[in-house]
Amino acid sequence: MTETDLILPPTCSLSQAAPTRAFRVVSEKAALWFEPRNDVLLVSFDNLASVDRPYPRAPWLHRQAGELGYSQLGVQSMEKDWFRHDTAPAMIRGLQQQGFFQGFSTVVFVGASMGGFAAINFGPLVHGARVLALSPQSTMNTTIAPFERRFTWAVRNSDWHQPAFLDAAAAVPFVPALTVVYDPFVPEDKQHASRLSGANVQMIRLGHATHEAVRVIIKSGALNPMLSEFVQTGQLGPDFWRHMRRRRTVRKWGRSFMDALIRSNHPRLTLRAAEALLRQENYLFAHRAREIVLQKHPELGDTAV
Secondary structure, three states, X not given: OOHHHOOOOOEOOHHHOOOOOOEEEEOOOEEEEEEOOOOEEEEEEOOHHHHOOOOOOOOXXXXXXXXXXXXXXXXXXXXXXXXXXXXXXXXXXXXXXXOHHHHOOXXXXXXXXXXXXXXXXXXHHOOOOEEEEEOOOOOOOOXXXXXXXXXXXXXXXXXXXXXOOOOHHHOHHHOOOEEEEEOOOOHHHHHHHHHOOOOOEEEEEOOOOOOOHHHHHHHOOOHHHHHHHHHHHOOOOHHHHHHHHHHHHOHHHHHHHHHHHHHHOOHHHHHHHHHHHHHHOOOHHHHHHHHHHHHHOHHHOOOOO
């Protein structure tokens, strides 16, 4: 389904929003998009890539929620601002006060990167909501997280001074179950994850997935199983990892893996890995890795692809 094929839910005011019918609540800074299906509710949050598409657009995970039969409340941002405004939390709080979430047996807040920050940050607004955050930032405030130097334009053009919802780490103790998925080889993501730790937190270390871990998960065919397992158990476990075995066939994962091997100064292992990937597909990055090894270690040249 393309954006032009979307059936837009009718717009309404926040006070008119009900869990029995589809709706949109639209404001200048944020929007809600709701579609009822069953008693499981995914509350999804936009990421930077989502905001690149003009509104009206379907919420993040719209197709996946439909395939799984889950109800969905998409919390959508109009800017690359990490939801650093009053509108989105006020909307969620308003729905909570109206009893909107009470009819759902399971409520899961989910987001990636910017959306992961929002999912953790706003999770405590709905009592009992679980949170699944992929490559989340804990904050983009440079005093609290001086290690974070990415996304400079977006950060410079959003508010990281007002204290409300400034640091997702403060929300962690008030979330009953939080799973954080991140690549420990991305220094910034590793440091954000360390700030989000706690007894109620499951850390999933997905090495070589890069900051765009969600793309590796998608390409591995693990996104729907991941959502389903988290809805059922509140954690990620064997089913998620079984599907993630296919990450070895994902170009993004393979490139990151090869880059790490080159830096590790293990030439034989790097050469074997490059040749294994080349047997899988004719990756240019694997050819280059092999060339780098053989230039430094010509004695290994007898190894053949």
